[in-house]
Amino acid sequence: MSASFKPQMIPEQLSMSPYERFFAKTDAWRWLYNSLLISIILTVTNVFFASLAGYAFAKLKFPGSQAVFWVLLGTMMIPAQVTLIPLYILMVNVFDLGDTYTAIILPAAVSVGNIFLMKQFMSTLPTSLIHAARIDACSEFGIFWKVILPMAKPGIAVLAIFTFVASWNEFFWPFLITNSNEMRTVQVGLASFVFAESTDFGAMMAGATIGALPMIILFFSLQRYFLQGITIGAVKG
Amino acid sequence: MARVEFRQVRKEFKDDHKGTFTAVAGSDFVIEDKEFVVFVGPSGCGKTTSLRMIAGLEKQTSGDIVIGDRIVNDLHPKDRDIAMVFQDYALYPHMTIRENLSFGLKNLKKPKAYIDEQVQNAASILGLEAMLERKPRELSGGQRQRVAVGRAIVRDPQVFLFDEPLSNLDAKLRVQMRVELGELHKRLGATIVYVTHDQVEAMTLGERIVVMNHGDIQQVASPKELYASPRNMFVAGFIGSPAMNFIDAHIEGTQVKVEGTSFTLPADVLERLNSYQGKRVILGLRPEHIFGDDVAPNVPQDHMLQARVQVVEHLGSENLLYFRLGSRTVTAKVHPETHAYVGMDKTFVLDMRKAHFFDPETEMAIGQE
Numbered sequence: 001m002s003a004s005f006k007p008q009m010i011p012e013q014l015s016m017s018p019y020e021r022f023f024a025k026t027d028a029w030r031w032l033y034n035s036l037l038i039s040i041i042l043t044v045t046n047v048f049f050a051s052l053a054g055y056a057f058a059k060l061k062f063p064g065s066q067a068v069f070w071v072l073l074g075t076m077m078i079p080a081q082v083t084l085i086p087l088y089i090l091m092v093n094v095f096d097l098g099d100t101y102t103a104i105i106l107p108a109a110v111s112v113g114n115i116f117l118m119k120q121f122m123s124t125l126p127t128s129l130i131h132a133a134r135i136d137a138c139s140e141f142g143i144f145w146k147v148i149l150p151m152a153k154p155g156i157a158v159l160a161i162f163t164f165v166a167s168w169n170e171f172f173w174p175f176l177i178t179n180s181n182e183m184r185t186v187q188v189g190l191a192s193f194v195f196a197e198s199t200d201f202g203a204m205m206a207g208a209t210i211g212a213l214p215m216i217i218l219f220f221s222l223q224r225y226f227l228q229g230i231t232i233g234a235v236k237g
Numbered sequence: 238m239a240r241v242e243f244r245q246v247r248k249e250f251k252d253d254h255k256g257t258f259t260a261v262a263g264s265d266f267v268i269e270d271k272e273f274v275v276f277v278g279p280s281g282c283g284k285t286t287s288l289r290m291i292a293g294l295e296k297q298t299s300g301d302i303v304i305g306d307r308i309v310n311d312l313h314p315k316d317r318d319i320a321m322v323f324q325d326y327a328l329y330p331h332m333t334i335r336e337n338l339s340f341g342l343k344n345l346k347k348p349k350a351y352i353d354e355q356v357q358n359a360a361s362i363l364g365l366e367a368m369l370e371r372k373p374r375e376l377s378g379g380q381r382q383r384v385a386v387g388r389a390i391v392r393d394p395q396v397f398l399f400d401e402p403l404s405n406l407d408a409k410l411r412v413q414m415r416v417e418l419g420e421l422h423k424r425l426g427a428t429i430v431y432v433t434h435d436q437v438e439a440m441t442l443g444e445r446i447v448v449m450n451h452g453d454i455q456q457v458a459s460p461k462e463l464y465a466s467p468r469n470m471f472v473a474g475f476i477g478s479p480a481m482n483f484i485d486a487h488i489e490g491t492q493v494k495v496e497g498t499s500f501t502l503p504a505d506v507l508e509r510l511n512s513y514q515g516k517r518v519i520l521g522l523r524p525e526h527i528f529g530d531d532v533a534p535n536v537p538q539d540h541m542l543q544a545r546v547q548v549v550e551h552l553g554s555e556n557l558l559y560f561r562l563g564s565r566t567v568t569a570k571v572h573p574e575t576h577a578y579v580g581m582d583k584t585f586v587l588d589m590r591k592a593h594f595f596d597p598e599t600e601m602a603i604g605q606e
Contacts, residue, residue, distance in 0.1 A: 131294050132327035136341035136388075137315035150331040 018202030019210075028207065030182050031189035035211075038101065038174075038185060039167040042108055046163040047156055049110035054118025055148055059130055069119070072112050088176060103177045104185075108167065114159055121155030122148070157225045165215055186211045239305035239318075239395040239428060241268040241291060246300035248286050248452075260286040262452040263300065268445075273422050273429045275443030277436055278475070283452040284432045288398050291430060292321050305395055315344075320389035321398040325405065326381045328373040334384050335369040338391050352391075359387040362424070379410045386421070399431040403438060415441060436476055440464070448472050470519065470600040473593060479524045479557065481593070482567045486520040488513045493589075495520060496563045500540040500589055509604025510594060518603065521593035524557070524568040529575035530584040540587040546577050558583070 022028055056062070057069050087107055092098040097106070125148065133143045149156070171187040178184055184192070190211065193204035248261040261283040268274045276284035289295040290302060293314035301308050309317050320341075328337050338359060342352045360366045363383040373381055382402060389397055399418075403411045419442055422429055433439055439446050440460040448455040448463065448471070455475075456468040467473035473481045487494040488510050491501055502510070510518070528536055544560035544567070551573070558569045558577050569585060577583055594603040 126325060126327065128323045128325050128327035129329065131292075131314075132321070132323060132388075133329075133340075134294065135292060135314045135319065135321050137344035138340075139344075142344065147329055150329075 018200075018206035021200065021203040022206040022210065025203070026189060026192065026207075027181050027184070028186070028189065028210070031184050031186040032210070034101075034183065035168055035185040035187070038104055039164050041101075041105055042167040043160050043164045045105070045109040046111065046114050047160050050114035050118045050159060051122075051149065051152060051156060052144065053110070053115045054120075054122045055144055055152075057115070057119040058122035059125075059127060059148075072115065076112050076116075084173070084176065087173075091177060098177060099179045099183050101183075104174050104183075107173065108170070111163075114163065117159055117162075118152070118155060121152060125151055154225075157222070161218065161222055161225050165218065168211075168215060240270045240272075240303075241396055241428065241430065242266070242301075242303040243287070244301040244303065246287075246290065246297045246302060248283070248290060248295065249298045259452050261290070261297070264454055266447060266454065266457055268428060268430060271426050271428055273431065273442060273444045274447060275439040275445075276430065276432045276447045276449060277434065277439040277443075278449035278455075279434060281451075282449040284434075284447075284449050285400055287449070288321075288400055288430060288432045291317075291396070292319055292398050293317050318395040319398055320392040320394040320396075321400065322385045322389050322402045324401040326373075326385040328381060328384055328388075330373055333370050333372055334365060334376070337373065337384060338369075338387050341388065341392050355391040355393070359390040362390060362421070363387050378406050379414065382406060382414060386418075390425070395428065397425075397427050397429045399429065401433050402431075404433070404435070411438075418442060436478065440476070446476075448475060450475075466602070467521075467593065468602055470521070470595050470602075473521050473595070473602070477523055479568045479570065481521045481523050482527070482565070483595070484520045484522065484562055484565055484567065485597075486518050486594075488516060488518055490514075493518075493520065495542070498542045500587070503590060506589070506592065506594075513594075513596075513603060517597050519595040519597050519600075521595055522587060523591065524570035526588040526591040527567070527569035527571070528586045528588070529558070529569070529571045529577060530586055532572040532575045536586050536588045537590075540589045541584055542587065543582055543584050546579055546581045546583050549577055549579055560585070 057065060091103045091106070095103075097103040129147055129151070130143055133147045138146065169187060170185070171191075174185045175188045175191065178188060181192075186207065190204055190207045193200045193207070243264045243266050246261060246264045247259070250258045250260055252258060264283075264287065276287060278284050286295060290297050291304070293309065293312060297310070301310055303309065304317055304319065329340065332340065335356060338356045339352045342355060347355075356369070357366075360369055363386060365380070365383055365387055368376060368380065373384065376384065382405075385402065402418075403414050406414060415438060418431075422442075431438075431442060440463075443460060445457060445459055446463055447457050450471050456463060456472045458466075463472060463476045467476060467481075470483065474483070484495055489499070491507055492499040493502055493510075530541065542562075544562060546558050546560055547566070548557075548559040550557040550559075554573065556571050556573050556575060556577065558571055558575075559566055560569070560583070561567070571577070595601065596603055
């Protein structure tokens with residue numbers, strides 16, 4: 001079948017049948033649900049933990065903060081592929097979490113890149129506000145929650161969008177850690193259209209289009225945050 | 238309200254690259270109850286660090302800080318019963334003015350009725366009633382400054398701390414706010430510790446002034462005393478504008494010799510200079526105590542010298558004349574009707590009754606303790 005496939009630049013007739021096949025023959029809705037759920041959870045965890053850590057590195061004095069920060073940054077130089085197998089062994093053999101949401105989410109709950117982004121953003125917030133809040137009898141977590149987070153909204157928006165997009169598009173780790181059809185994300189699901197001897201390009205492309213649509217909508221509706229995200233920390237405001 | 242006391246307070250900062258830096262070198266002083274004390278000095282003199290140590294935002298390396306009758310060394314800022322107004326106002330930008338004012342009291346879990354009353358009271362004192370529902374960004378610099386003060390007032394603290402609160406305002410507004418702060422002190426009857434690098438603010442607001450330099454307290458005195466009897470050359474040069482002139486001089490017999498001219502010194506001054514017979518001293522004379530010979534009201538005309546005028550600055554209410562005396566440039570603040578132009582050989586009258594003398598080695602004032 002693959003040998004007989006002749007790609008055409010302009011189709012002879014318009015057909016929606018690949019879309020029908022994509023939804024009818026697979027668990028497409030389940031995959032979309034999985035992708036959405038995982039992306040939302042990862043966005044929330046990344047925003048929370050990266051903001052906390054970023055705030056600590058930017059504004060709090062504690063012994064060894066510089067050293068810890070540089071070690072964290074150093075880990076960014078380790079290629080993700082290197083840690084993949086140990087991570088798999090840890091998740092499946094040690095924690096027995098194979099084929100679960102937890103296994104997909106846990107390793108990406110917060111990334112060093114996001115901590116770095118938030119640290120850069122938090123550094124631009126005036127320290128006197130933290131002191132004012134401390135004198136205003138605010139607890140340390142209260143300072144973070146009531147004073148810092150509301151001011152960090154632009155940074156958080158950027159972080160949230162970037163994390164959501166990256167999580168939605170993630171392929172390799174979910175592919176590796178999931179076995180069952182119902183645990184797949186939409187990106188992993190698309191790969192199931194590659195059969196041993198053929199590929200259903202029509203349905204696969206239909207799925208890819210569906211999978212890309214939320215990102216396209218997100219990008220155009222939040223364009224200014226994307227652009228802001230590129231310049232955070234690059235230009236002193 | 239309460240007194241504040243520093244007992245041998247020392248603060249060092251450790252830096253990986255620059256080593257240890259002493260910001261405050263063993264300070265000892267007492268700020269009395271309801272007193273308005275101003276810390277003044279150049280950048281890096283330790284004045285802000287001292288204030289932040291009272292607030293609890295910095296911990297001293299050694300020594301004790303007392304507020305009221307408690308040693309507060311290990312107390313958190315919120316437990317010290319102080320309120321602070323910051324240089325950049327530090328208003329919470331996402332909160333309305335009302336929320337900004339009530340934030341501290343809410344954190345202290347005060348009853349709502351009490352909070353409302355305090356906010357209303359502070360707003361009426363500072364004329365902020367109409368803007369309680371606005372955000373800080375909708376306010377002008379002067380209004381933000383008032384909110385920052387209001388945030389301190391609602392707390393009804395034992396001690397108010399001000400960290401250069403007027404330095405971000407323009408000159409006109411600064412004068413207006415300065416007057417308002419002075420009135421506020423009278424109205425609240427509060428103990429106020431105020432930090433500034435502006436000596437005019439220090440002289441006009443402070444009941445007593447703490448002059449600091451390189452982490453050391455140079456002198457603690459009333460504005461009048463600082464001006465009239467500075468303890469050393471730093472204080473003499475720092476207080477007063479334009480700064481005091483320092484002129485190299487020799488004491489010989491009853492005379493002080495300055496660049497080929499000599500003056501007979503008044504008897505009381507001579508007595509102070511007894512141990513400096515035949516030695517070098519630094520003569521300190523404020524610009525306002527040097528007059529042109531044509532307009533020198535009520536000044537004995539027996540201490541005169543001639544010099545060539547190098548620069549004339551017309552300020553309207555007075556003129557500044559600059560002339561050379563040996564290696565030093567001397568400034569005279571003279572009456573605007575004094576006749577002078579650049580290059581003119583002018584006779585100046587020095588009011589030696591107001592002269593100060595300093596030891597050239599120790600830079601300490603001679604004859605003062």
